[in-house]
Amino acid sequence: MSMTKSQRRHAFSAFRYLVLTVWLAIVAFPIFWMVSTSFKPDREWFAWPPVYISENATLQNYLVVWADVSEYAVDETGNLETVAQSLQRPWVALRNSALISVISTTLTVLFGAVLAYGVSRYGILSEGRMFQLLMLRMVPPIVLIAPISIWYSALGLLDTITGLVMLYFLTTLPYAVWMAKSFIDEVPREMEQAAEILGASRMRTIWEVVLPLVRSGLVATFLFILILTWSEYLLALLLSKTAVVTLPVELSKYQGSTEGRVYGRQAALSVGITLPLIVVGLIIRKHLARGFSFGMVRR
């Protein structure tokens, strides 16, 4: 109690840095471990004591997983190679993931933004309906996935990009509409009225007045939805067989193989899956809160 005010402030500051740094270590360690493992030669994957930073760092894992360099790996690893090779189609998976997430995210955000504009300016959906829309996201997809896969097989949509895109569209739409609306709500209505008084048509007003003002918000919405779609696992696993394998499903195949774990390869693939998301997430870090605040956070 005898501390002066500035002493107390210093103590608090030290306490804050201590706590934050402990959590920083907890957060950073798994990511560090993933990256570090991806550069380890196979004999260090399971070594005791564990190798934290390999002195024999190698690109072998990346080459085997992403570049299909098999001879190079065979001298080093022997029979593990056959496992890794029979499974590896990561570029196909990358293409699928990219196609599916970009197509479905584009559709969702386009549609969501138009809907959000309608809600924001003309109230075409009541607030009750807007909240009901959230049910699409909040009810766990597992409860409908079995009949959807049967219905998809009847429609010939199983194992197709279209099939997955339609479901991603439905399950990410609620977030897209809510997030886009939060940006559109911030555009002062007076600007549109002014444009209208000056004789601009509805379309021109939207195109030349509203859109430039919400552009960065819509980009943030796009990237936010992209994160959700890119990392989705359940639907991608159950509605695809061989043709449309996405990256998360591709990764889980390494785990499924019973011939022993291939940590280095898994890590090299994991880095490839995670890197785009981290880049995207850091770009929109200031807007992340909007994705799920549903108008509860005022600024």
Added chain:
Amino acid sequence: MTAETTHNATPARGTQRERTRAQGIRRFKWAVLTPFLALMLFILMPAFLLQGYFSFFAFSIFDAGDNLGFSSYFQASEWVGLDLWANALSDAKFGFAIIRSLLFATGVTVGCFIIGFALALLMYRPFRGQGVYYIFFILPMLTVPIVIAYTGEMILYQNGPLNDILSILTQTRVEAQFLYKQEVALTTIAFLEIWNWTPFSFIIMMAGLASLPKEPQEAAQILGANKWRIFWEVQVPLLRPVILLALILRFLESMAEFPKTWGLLQGGPGSATETVPVYIFINAWQFFDISYGAVLSYLILFMMAAIVMSAIWLLRREKKSLDAMYDSKPQEG
């Protein structure tokens, strides 16, 4: 800016101009909603009905034999009435799965919230290094869940780094089994889930704290309240909508958690990690018992719908009171 003034487009008693405007809005509304409703009608509705059909007509993929056409599903199924429903309601494993999921979701929600809120409280006022910490703290959310599952396995592996670090700290050789022991498996998954999603609670609470109006806190300070009382009696009540949001969304999402539980343990060891999604998955996709899976799904659908609707009701109530509060405040510039 109040939303209500321009929203009410219905009173069409006015001029011709107003009436065409209302018409235009209605046309716009249906033009926008049609593709969405079409998808609901052609994708989700039939699935929902099929689910209903198979919950009364027993059918598993094996019944269809080699002929796996869509129509064969119906030929191979047979009417069993409410039998499957009765089975499901007396299925102890199903009951345990529900309890397990509720415990898992509750633990994860509380864990994420406490850590996220504590970090946000430490961080919401500017300080040196704030930006760097923020960037690091959101990273787990950007790491794909299935990646976390497998990276988690590498770290939790018996000869892995976590046991090594524990060994160094305790000066004894620690060989803990974090994943393949029944007693701890679900807790381990819960910790992975907490690691994964604490950023979510953190971000929401940061935004909430940053958006708090300053005046009430200053007023309390002038009245001589200490930090503790300001926190409990001013900040927390003002944050209530945001807190509810952070809790509800996290709870619902962790009820549906699948990639980590399935990717790592497939419900095992024993049935220690058989949560609801995993149990439904096992029935429908491993035993190919579509009908029993359908009944379980229906029951969970009803349960979740009830939970979600009360959650939505709560959120709406909070939003209304928030809107009322902000609308009553005089607008400045």
